[in-house]
Amino acid sequence: MLDAVIIGAGPSGLAASLSLSGWRPHYVANCTVESDVLEQKLQKHLESSPDGLITDSDIPDLAKGLRGRSNNPQALLFDALQHPGVDLGWSSPSCLELRHDPSAALTHVLVDPNPPGGSWHAMHEATNTLSPGPWMEFPAPAPSLAAHLGSAEAAAERQPRSTVAQYLEMVAGWFGLTAHYRSDRVSSVTYWDDGWTVAMAGSPPVRARSLVLAVGASGKPRRLGVEGEDLPFVAHRCVEPEGNASSVLVVGAGLSAADCIVHHLNKGRKVVHAFRGEVSATKIASKFGGQGAAGFYSEYHSLSRAMAHSDSTNLLGGQYEALQNSELRAIGSDGTCRVELPREQLSREVRVDAVAVLVGMEPDLQFLPDEVLAALKEQKPIDVHDGVTSTHPVFVEVDPFSCEAAAWPGLYALGPLRGDNFMRFAIHDAHGAAAAIAARAITEDS
Numbered sequence: 001m002l003d004a005v006i007i008g009a010g011p012s013g014l015a016a017s018l019s020l021s022g023w024r025p026h027y028v029a030n031c032t033v034e035s036d037v038l039e040q041k042l043q044k045h046l047e048s049s050p051d052g053l054i055t056d057s058d059i060p061d062l063a064k065g066l067r068g069r070s071n072n073p074q075a076l077l078f079d080a081l082q083h084p085g086v087d088l089g090w091s092s093p094s095c096l097e098l099r100h101d102p103s104a105a106l107t108h109v110l111v112d113p114n115p116p117g118g119s120w121h122a123m124h125e126a127t128n129t130l131s132p133g134p135w136m137e138f139p140a141p142a143p144s145l146a147a148h149l150g151s152a153e154a155a156a157e158r159q160p161r162s163t164v165a166q167y168l169e170m171v172a173g174w175f176g177l178t179a180h181y182r183s184d185r186v187s188s189v190t191y192w193d194d195g196w197t198v199a200m201a202g203s204p205p206v207r208a209r210s211l212v213l214a215v216g217a218s219g220k221p222r223r224l225g226v227e228g229e230d231l232p233f234v235a236h237r238c239v240e241p242e243g244n245a246s247s248v249l250v251v252g253a254g255l256s257a258a259d260c261i262v263h264h265l266n267k268g269r270k271v272v273h274a275f276r277g278e279v280s281a282t283k284i285a286s287k288f289g290g291q292g293a294a295g296f297y298s299e300y301h302s303l304s305r306a307m308a309h310s311d312s313t314n315l316l317g318g319q320y321e322a323l324q325n326s327e328l329r330a331i332g333s334d335g336t337c338r339v340e341l342p343r344e345q346l347s348r349e350v351r352v353d354a355v356a357v358l359v360g361m362e363p364d365l366q367f368l369p370d371e372v373l374a375a376l377k378e379q380k381p382i383d384v385h386d387g388v389t390s391t392h393p394v395f396v397e398v399d400p401f402s403c404e405a406a407a408w409p410g411l412y413a414l415g416p417l418r419g420d421n422f423m424r425f426a427i428h429d430a431h432g433a434a435a436a437i438a439a440r441a442i443t444e445d446s
């Protein structure tokens with residue numbers, strides 16, 4: 001029996017495979033972090049652990065009191081080490097280094113139909129990161145993005161999704177994680193006698209003591225449940241429409257919708273944009289509407305401005321029209337869409353060649369056994385740790401350090417599943433998980 005099966009080879013799954021391969025986090029001596037309190041604790045830590053190794057039992061104390069853009073203390077600690085002061089504009093060297101301890105390696109496989117890098121191989125080609133490049137990097141000794149691109153200036157920018165995908169694949173190869181990788185999709189999982197049997201679409205099943213869910217949060221697009229939603233020109237991800245489509249209705253006002261709108265406008269198309277609520281309440285406007293976003297996020301900023309006007313306007317190479325406070329009610333087979341504007345008590349018909357319904361995603365965990373899904377549903381996911389609210393939805397409630405599901409021992413949920421979408425934070429989850437998985441293995445062997 002293996003120690004673990006990791007489902008998903010995106011950033012979270014790769015980080016889990018790294019930890020399970022025995023790569024362990026170390027504080028680099030004499031390196032400055034942002035928090036003075038943390039700095040003092042780290043100096044004291046070096047007295048008992050001169051090589052700087054941070055074990056799972058050190059993490060809660062070192063992380064205590066840290067605040068930042070995650071509600072997870074473990075993620076905050078390692079982010080504070082990897083990117084000291086980054087939210088204050090510092091560009092200081094990383095104080096975090098992974099070092100290999102082959103004796104800590106655990107047996108595992110990493111399963112994903114996508115190549116190592118996960119969803120970054122599958123996103124729409126037009127997707128650019130929100131984050132500057134260095135936030136998408138693994139800690140040293142992983143090669144930096146600057147080394148990968150051959151230029152620090154290029155690495156500091158937002159990155160096309162293909163660059164992130166190539167970088168992550170290169171990191172997986174560099175650390176030898178491809179030896180654990182299986183190109184396959186997990187079709188079902190059963191739990192029996194303290195172990196998981198994981199069935200895959202294209203290879204024989206494997207059995208493991210622990211199951212690590214690293215499937216991300218974009219497995220299942222949400223649907224509106226309106227008439228015509230299954231018509232062939234209606235998509236629930238941003239896709240290139242068939243034929244010579246010149247007009248697209250995009251529904252939703254999150255980041256996927258924004259990327260899709262920008263893509264179609266750049267192709268010279270007409271985009272009709274329907275979204276619920278006031279412009280100011282949308283993610284696009286609240287994140288990118290301010291003048292501060294005009295430089296780094298210029299396309300989202302221009303879009304957020306245009307969303308506030310109802311007239312059709314030239315934007316980013318195409319024609320754009322916003323239907324704010326609106327709801328798509330039906331899609332006809334000829335492309336005529338009925339959109340209601342409840343506030344004005346109006347109904348409008350718009351005729352388009354394609355429709356993109358981009359109203360959110362959720363994880364697809366249907367491969368789990370019914371009893372596990374039922375236990376996960378019964379939990380009331382908490383999104384506040386230590387007074388800090390999660391930045392993203394929490395789908396699986398976990399212990400903040402081991403990432404073990406509160407509802408099912410031996411089941412671990414990483415990154416977006418436990419409420420942290422940003423790669424910068426998600427890649428640190430697995431240190432605690434690896435320690436917990438090792439402890440389960442030792443208990444069983446003894």
Ligand SMILES: Cc1cc2nc3c(=O)[nH]c(=O)nc-3n(C[C@H](O)[C@H](O)[C@H](O)COP(=O)(O)OP(=O)(O)OC[C@H]3O[C@@H](n4cnc5c(N)ncnc54)[C@H](O)[C@@H]3O)c2cc1C
Nearest residue numbers: 008010011012112118119129130131186215216415422423
């Ligand atoms: C459009 C978009 C833009 C984003 N931009 C940023 C950004 O700029 N910065 C940032 O930090 N984050 C960004 N994110 C968030 C993103 O979630 C994280 O960067 C990161 O990819 C999360 O890593 P993950 O490994 O947890 O999940 P993912 O990268 O989503 O990988 C999950 C993997 O699990 C696999 N999987 C699912 N089900 C199965 C199964 N049954 N069997 C086998 N494998 C399975 C999938 O194939 C997928 O490859 C963005 C996300 C999206 C959708």
